[in-house]
Every structure is written in structure tokens, then in C-alpha cells.
Amino acid sequence: MWRAVLEPLAFFLSPFLAYGLYLGLRRRYPLAADHWSRGALSTLGLIGLVIAAVGMLLLGVFAERHSGGYVPAHIENGKLVPGRMQ
Numbered sequence: 705m706w707r708a709v710l711e712p713l714a715f716f717l718s719p720f721l722a723y724g725l726y727l728g729l730r731r732r733y734p735l736a737a738d739h740w741s742r743g744a745l746s747t748l749g750l751i752g753l754v755i756a757a758v759g760m761l762l763l764g765v766f767a768e769r770h771s772g773g774y775v776p777a778h779i780e781n782g783k784l785v786p787g788r789m790q
Contacts, residue, residue: 711763715756719748 723744727734772790779785 712756712760715759716752718755719751723748 724734770789777787
């Protein structure tokens with residue numbers, strides 16, 4: 705469940721992190737409020753949304769697919785066998 709939340713969040717926050725690194729490499733204090741104007745934040749937000757949407761689309765398209773069915777957890781010979789894909 706956490707993967708479904710953290711992957712898009714990481715995609716969305718990547719432009720903000722890149723901008724902060726850019727400011728740090730330019731020897732400017734990245735936490736100063738004047739570097740994070742409304743224009744910069746809205747641009748980074750839009751870029752983050754686009755990256756998150758494209759990233760999730762690409763992850764959905766290129767994700768590993770299983771051709772078999774799911775075998776639920778069950779008990780065999782008195783031991784619990786975890787569920788798995790066949």
C-alpha cells in the first residue's frame with residue numbers, strides 16, 4: 705500500500721529536489737524564501753504533476769506481468785503455505 709503512495713510522491717517531489725540542488729550548487733541558500741516565489745513553485749508543481757503522471761503511466765505499461773493465477777494462502781500438512789502467483 706505504501707508503494708502506491710510513495711512512488712507518485714517521489715515523482716512529484718523530484719523537480720523541487722532538483723531545484724534545491726541547483727540553488728545549492730549555485731552557492732545560494734536554498735531555504736531562503738525569495739528563491740521559492742509563487743512562479744517558481746507553480747512551475748515546479750506543474751512539472752511535478754506531469755512527471756508523476758507520465759511516471760505512473762510508464763510504470764503501469766512496463767510493469768512485470770504474471771500469466772498465471774493467484775493461489776491464496778492455505779494449510780498443507782499442518783503448515784501455512786503463503787499465497788503466491790503461479
